[in-house]
Amino acid sequence: xxxxxxxxxxxxxxxxxxxxxxxxxxxxxxxxxxxxxxxxxxxxxxxxxxxxxxxxxxxxxxxxxxxxxxxxxxxxxxxxxxxxxxxxxxxxxxx
Numbered sequence: 001x002x003x004x005x006x007x008x009x010x011x012x013x014x015x016x017x018x019x020x021x022x023x024x025x026x027x028x029x030x031x032x033x034x035x036x037x038x039x040x041x042x043x044x045x046x047x048x049x050x051x052x053x054x055x056x057x058x059x060x061x062x063x064x065x066x067x068x069x070x071x072x073x074x075x076x077x078x079x080x081x082x083x084x085x086x087x088x089x090x091x092x093x094x095x
Contacts, residue, residue: 002084005091015093019064022091026062034062039070052086061088068094 009015016038023036035055039048048071052063063086 002087003089005089007091007093009093009095011095016066019066019091019093022064030062033060034064035060037063037065039065039067041070043071045071052090056086056088063088063090065090065092068092 007015007018019036023031023034026034037051037055048065055063
């Protein structure tokens with residue numbers, strides 16, 4: 001069963017740092033199954049979902065997604081549609 005966690009805060013509040021610290025604190029065997037994803041400006045929800053599915057197909061079960069506000073359209077509402085298909089743990093940061 002998956003989990004979806006959203007971390008919201010203003011610029012400079014430490015969201016990105018927290019995500020990086022989470023990855024660093026994982027045991028080695030879990031870190032090998034984790035990915036830190038810094039979203040580029042203007043990424044579409046379709047591109048994001050395609051990338052997440054690709055990561056999942058390669059055994060990535062923990063995804064820390066930084067900068068959701070940089071997406072062309074906020075895909076957060078649409079996450080509910082794809083999330084069950086991923087069946088993993090996702091942490092998202094957004095302003």
